[in-house]
Amino acid sequence: MPRTLHPSSATLAAADAPRRRRKDARPQELLDAALEMFVEKGFAATKMDDVAARAGVSKGTVYLYFPSKEELLKAVIRHNLSLTIAEGDDVLSRYDGPTSELLHLLARRWWERVGETAAAGIFKLIITEVRNFPDLAEFYAAEVIEPGRALIVKLLQRGIDRGEFRQVHLLDTAHALIFPMLMLCLHKHSVGACPAGDEVTADPRAFIDRHIDLVLHGLQRPTTPLTP
Amino acid sequence: MPRTLHPSSATLAAADAPRRRRKDARPQELLDAALEMFVEKGFAATKMDDVAARAGVSKGTVYLYFPSKEELLKAVIRHNLSLTIAEGDDVLSRYDGPTSELLHLLARRWWERVGETAAAGIFKLIITEVRNFPDLAEFYAAEVIEPGRALIVKLLQRGIDRGEFRQVHLLDTAHALIFPMLMLCLHKHSVGACPAGDEVTADPRAFIDRHIDLVLHGLQRPTTPLTP
Amino acid sequence: MPRTLHPSSATLAAADAPRRRRKDARPQELLDAALEMFVEKGFAATKMDDVAARAGVSKGTVYLYFPSKEELLKAVIRHNLSLTIAEGDDVLSRYDGPTSELLHLLARRWWERVGETAAAGIFKLIITEVRNFPDLAEFYAAEVIEPGRALIVKLLQRGIDRGEFRQVHLLDTAHALIFPMLMLCLHKHSVGACPAGDEVTADPRAFIDRHIDLVLHGLQRPTTPLTP
């Protein structure tokens, strides 16, 4: 694990020679800077100067890596929508215990990987910009919504098949599960980011746990008739 | 029903004479046009020309009623955040039947009054712009979030008090109830508005009914122990 | 002739109310300003600010009338290549005297109408920019070169038909006639416009007369064999 013992060479180089081996790290730095600025101020209200400044370079440099502001946006979105879901799928197929535990597990992981990182801002960005850049809709639907939905539906079906959950509308339930978590992301980067803004919850992880519990409770197979 | 006896001045003007609109209708027409454009393209990407064109007036006219684009935005938001909640409060205090029915009733009304009208776009607008105009946060928190939350909490408390619901985390449950409905609004004006975009549901009213049912199911007091 | 007794109303208005009834005159003023600047500095080296300043307006105003710098260039070229040739054709078909006199007449008129006005600069502009804007080539070939050539060829043919000129290569002779006059235009707006530049001739009209004479002399039918 030398990786954790020493500062990364990138960090070292940054402190060291400002103009040296940065080239490889640049695109990533720019994407991060752009995500932050776009989420903070909105795409249209963000100046290329802002992005450049946050990444610690000059305006022209951004154009060495991305041909236009629009392409930068698309790259930001694409870049932040990778990975996440495949991993969930993997966990699901290898898990052995009760589906309720699996659901909690996946929700927690998702929150750690997405909700608590800058990636959470991507949803705000999509909601804001998808109508201005129509090809994003297609991309987002195919790369995120569809597989994400499929993952949750598969999980619910697992619970039903194993006799843990009652028969419910799969898609609606999937949305009922995921929508509050998306709202948490959206809130965090909108009202929640304002000094004067309110707080949904002081402890998002607990909120998620309770949210999952509430839905799980709703999924419970009745052991006796609800209305005797 | 005074609402049906006197057609709104807007309706009258539209049917009547395009150029002899009474000045009283102007601000409303401009606010509607602005809401649509802001929601569609985002605040920054909307030109005053767009708003004027959609309202059927010239650019200069907008400035007769709103001193700047920013003030127009604030007026749009303020204007679309009124009423709704007080009404719900009223219904609640007069309703007599089971809380589950009351919940369905209020959700349906909200969807009809907000979700299905242009006002649904206001949430997208707030999420997008609240960080750029910080006083909106305060305004929104005080005028919408707080009373809305209070309403739902009161409703949940009613159910608990009447022995219909089990003891749950009030705030979390309120959010679990409202968040999917907000997401429906957001989706409708983002991904859902794109040709290539996906659909959450073909029948939002049924989605909401089932969503409420799922949560109600989760609120159900256990008639027998869950784990015998 | 009130037109010559009083200053034109346009001039009057200009001195009077800077922002009044100028709208109708604007496109023309802008085209004139643009021609001057483009010819003086070249298309690429001319800033929209330059054009605007010369026309006495602000930069934004130019864009009210022309959607881009490129379209402004095309409009300048199109605008300055109209009229001229049709008139020559008209003179030719109505003239009755010797072809040599007709040739002198047409050359003089062309010089007065084109060579001595700002329109002379258009040729420099075409030579400079035709490769960067390929549709200009087509336009110029069809609208100027072809009819211009046809006019001169018709004139030469007239001289031959009437027994005034000997049989010569029509196209080459047409070019031999017109090229020096074009060079005069080009020179006037390039080397000739420089303080340090040289002068082709102090009296262009006389130069043209003598040039025409030289060619006419070459067109003369030999009255006796040239080499006895």
Added chain:
Amino acid sequence: MPRTLHPSSATLAAADAPRRRRKDARPQELLDAALEMFVEKGFAATKMDDVAARAGVSKGTVYLYFPSKEELLKAVIRHNLSLTIAEGDDVLSRYDGPTSELLHLLARRWWERVGETAAAGIFKLIITEVRNFPDLAEFYAAEVIEPGRALIVKLLQRGIDRGEFRQVHLLDTAHALIFPMLMLCLHKHSVGACPAGDEVTADPRAFIDRHIDLVLHGLQRPTTPLTP
């Protein structure tokens, strides 16, 4: 014929090894590349990248040889304005036959040496840029126009002195001779270089021969009175 015994270093390098070009060839290669690009796109519209790319080097390399774009332009012009005339002068003073033949000879040589090579583009470049770089005017007038004019005038005078030509305006006639040839050069690199462009002539050498003939015909001493 030392010219054929020692191939130019440029030719050698090209045939030899692309990456082991000797440094002596660089400036020449860069000047050639720059001439081509400047003529093709104009000075302002040509990027240093374009020049470097056409010369097969990196942008920075150009700055090893020329301190700025402007100096590169001046070097290109200076470099392409040498030699030619002195040679013509030499031929003239050694020629023994009829002046008409000498004129044809010189015109043909000039066309081969200038018109048919990239150097022909220099005239377009001068016309375009001379007003932006005023010292070019002085340079061009002194180095090209003046000696070129003197050469032709001397030639015409020779014809008059030998009784071959009639008395004509020397300077005008010189211009009448040279202008069409310059126009051929200009045309070749402007309208003539466009796909949609027209053609002055399919056979420039024949055009030049006939042009010279036409003028010679005009220079002919009348053997009998023109108007008996």
Added chain:
DNA sequence: CATGAATGAGAGTTCATTCAT
């Protein structure tokens, strides 16, 4: 020598705002 990443002044273009009509 040669490279090409980085810079930043500058150009084309847009658009909120003004104001004479």
Added chain:
DNA sequence: GATGAATGAACTCTCATTCAT
């Protein structure tokens, strides 16, 4: 009140030039 011509500050994008490697 309503218009729309005009403005100019601000933004995206370009490119001559520099310099560490």
